[in-house]
Amino acid sequence: MPLRLNPTFRAALAASDRPLAGMWVSSGSAVAAEIAAGSGLDWLLLDMEHSAASLETVLTLLQVAQAYPITPLVRVPWNDPTVIKQVLDLGAQNPIVPMVSSAAEARAAVAATRYPPEGVRGVGSALARSARWSRVDDYLSTAADHVSLTVQIETAAGVAAAAEIATVEGVDAIFVGPSDLSASMGLLGQQSHPDVVAAVHAVFAAAQEAGTPVGVNAFDPVVAEAYLAAGADFVAVGADVALLARASEALAHRFSAPHGGERPRS
Template sequence: MSIRIGGPGAEPTLREVLAGADRAQIGVWVCSGSPVVAEICAGSGVDWLLIDAEHAPNGLESILAQLQAVAAYPATPLVRAPVGDTVIIKQLLDLGAKNLLIPMVDSAEQAAGLVAATRYPPAGVRGVGSALARASRWNRIDGYLGGAADLVSLFVQIETVTAVANVAAITAVDGVDGLFIGPSDLAASMGHLGQQDHPDVVAAVEHCIRVVKEAGKPVGVNAFAPATADRYLAAGADFVSVGADVALLARASEGLAARYIAPSEDERSSY
C-alpha cells in the first residue's frame, strides 16, 4: 500500500491553511497533556490547536496521542517544542507533527539553524529514519524523503527585546513560514513582568505584526484577554490564540464553586 503526497486524506499544513484563509484563524492552547481534552477542543469549532511541550506536561508519547486524537477533526494542530533542539525537532517531525512552533528565537542565524533541522541533507541536518516514522506512515507515503520539506511548516516565536530588534531579519529567513509573538515573555524581557497589556509591550507586538505583514508572511500572537485579542486582530494578526484548555477549566470550575458554595465565616472576614 502507498499514499501519494497531497493525495486523498492528506491534511494541509498550517502554512497552507493560512495562505488560503479569508479571515484570521482562531486557536486555543492545549496544555493538559490529555488526548481526550485535545479532542474536545479540536471538535469545538476553533481553527487550530497549540499542543504545548514548553510549559505543559507533554512528552513524545502524549503529543503522539493528541495528534492521533485530533486527526479526525478540521482543526490544524501546531506543536510547540520545549526548545529549538535538533534532536527534539527530529523526534517531533518523525512522530507526525507537521507544524512546529519553536520558542525563544532571537536571531536570523538561530532561525536558519531551525530550518536546517527540519530538512534532510543536503538541504539540512534532519536524521533519516522514515521507515520507522509515523510521519511517512512507515514508508507508505510515496516519495516522502524527497517531498518531506513540503509537508512541514515552521513557525518561530518572538519573545524578547532582542528578537523584536531582529524581527525583520528573522522574518526574511527562507524556510521560516511565519512568526508568532509571545507577549508574556516579551513583557518580562522589557521589564514589565506579568503586564502583557502594558502600552510598551502592546506597541512592540504591533510593530512586529506590521514588519512581518509587510514582508508577506503570516504572523500570530497569544492573547487570552478578549480586548487584547480584538486589538491584535484589528492590527492584522493572521492567527491568534484566545484561550487555553487548563485556563478554561480553572475559571469555569471556580465559577461553579462560587455559585454553589457559600464562603465560610473566615473567608468572609478576610474580604
C-alpha cells in the same frame, strides 16, 4: 495504496480569507484534546514547553486530532534539532519553536526541519509516523512540502531582529508571545502594557512587510480583538487548563458559600 498527509498550517493560512483562531492544549489530556479538536476552531497548539507532555503524549494527541478538521501545531520545548527531529518523526507537520531571537536562530530551526543537504534532520522516515512508515510516496524528496515552521518571537532582542527573522527562507509564520516578551522588557506579567503592545505591533509590521503570516497569544477577548484589528493572521484565544480553571472558579463563586458563611438552602 499511497497515503496523503493533511495540509500544513502554512497552507491553511494561505487558503483562508480570515484570521485563524486557535487554542492551546497544555494539559496533555487526550480527552481535552479531542474536545478542543471538535470545537470548530481552526488550529490547536499542543504544548511541550510549559507542560508535562512527553513524546508519547504528543503522539497520542496528534492521533486524536487527526480525526477532526483542525490543524494541530506542536510547540517543542526549545530550539533543539534532536527534539524537533523526534517530533517531526511522530508526524507533527507544524512545529513551533520558542524563543527565537535572531535570524541565525531562525535558520537553525529551519535546518532542523529539513533533510540534508538543506538541513540537518536525521533520516528515519521508514521507521516513523511522519511518512506513515513509507506509505507516503516520495516523502524524503517532498518532506519540506509537508512541514510548516512557526517561530516565536518572545524577547526584546527578537523584536529588534523581527525584520531579519521574517525574511529567513523556511520560516512560514511568526508567533508573538507577549508573556515572555513583557518579562524580557522588565515588565513581567504586564502583557497589556503599552510598551509591550507597541513591541507586538512592531513585529506585526516587520512580518507584514516581509509577507510572512504573523500571530499572537491573547487569551483576553478584548486584547485578541485588538490584535486582529491590527492585522494578526492567527490568534491563540484560550487554553484548556485556563478555561477549566476559570470555569471551575466561576462555579465556586456562584455555588460555594463564602468562608465562614452558610450555604444557601433550597
